[in-house]
Amino acid sequence: MIRAIVTGGLLIAAVAILAFAPDYLNEASNEEQKPPCDLLAGPCSWQTDQGQWQVMLTPGPEGDQGVEYQLQVTVPEAPDRFLAVLRGENMYMGEYPVPLVREESLEYRARFTAPFCTTGSEMIWRIDFQDGQDLIENVPSTLVFRAEK
Template sequence: MVRAIVVVSLVIGAIALVVFGPRFLDTTADVAERPPCDLLKAPCEWTTKDGDWRITLVSTEPGTQGMEYRLSVTVPKAPDRFLAVLRGQSMYMGEYPVPLVREQPLEYQARFTAPFCTTGADMIWRIDLQDGQEKLQNVPWALVFQAQK
């Protein structure tokens, strides 16, 4: 009897993993609706009911871990706990939170190095803005960049 319950539980668990697993690993599902904005080519800007947003990303200099980037975000209203989260756009490589530091009342900056990808320079990263654990929903763009080695 116990053996049958264990087997049935394992089968149900395997079916659930097959059905729901890809949804958890799919990092492009919510991005498909949003057009990409390449942060290394030009700043990304948009306006909300609170005011204007502007995000820029520049590569600074190669460090010991790879190319360093400086992310600058200008906001109309200061979030409580503001951070950027790096997520692989072209493949899943985990999530890397990058705390944004307030430089001026409505201006934040962060310096970071994108993790290396074994596929070479083809890795596209996406930056999602969050207020604490909550992803900001007012961003009309998929904020992306191609990592440089």
Template sequence: MVRVIAIAGLLVALIAAVVFGPHYLFSTDARDSADGSAPACDLQAGPCTWKNDAGQWSVAITSVGTGNQGTEFRLSVTAPTHPGRFLAVLRGESMYMGEYPVPLKQAGDNRYTAQFTAPFCTSGSGMQWRIDLQSGEDPVGRAPEKLTFWAR
């Protein structure tokens, strides 16, 4: 009887390691801390700014109204460099709903903007999104905090 319980416990542990292990072993987001929770900067509370080797960065988001597909947002980024194929990639923070690349257009020397509607979750009251800045497929800017906002 003890042997059966021990074998069942080992099987459960093995299945848990196979299911949850890759997330912890092969995390590709270098900004996440060891426990998986980097601090967040709520873009709807105000602009998020930081400085790195390239210079000063600033990201802000504003709601510009409600369209047929939900709330429309305007994203503004001030970057010290001119990234080629500059994108803001939306990733579900409160629930995984895929990745949505939003192309940023140059609106001045170091300013970039985009207007978009974030997908929303139909099973809840809102969806928290994270924005990662990329040049093509390469991360750019490396914000020390997660850039987040809510779509309702």
């Protein structure tokens, strides 16, 4: 009886792995296929069906908490609740939402200080965009920058 239960459980587990593993592997490989775009090296821009996007990141003065950055985003159409989210690219350090303020009809800006890792200054951050809680997925590259301390 126990052997039948164990065999049945293993069969169910094998079927579940075969059913869900391909989707998980495809999602992980899609994220890895995006080439990086270093925002501190220059602006990153791309074309979508709606129009041209451009993202610029400028380091500012160093304060008590580190370097203050200015993020400027030009979009083809205005999202309802536009947000940039900082996420650690080379190590998990949490997620830090940065509200984007509309300066002109299709131009947004934000000022922020990136948290820095206490183990060194080699922290690479990724910037993802969200419309409210929904990730904006039309970005063809990974927007990254190396935080300065």
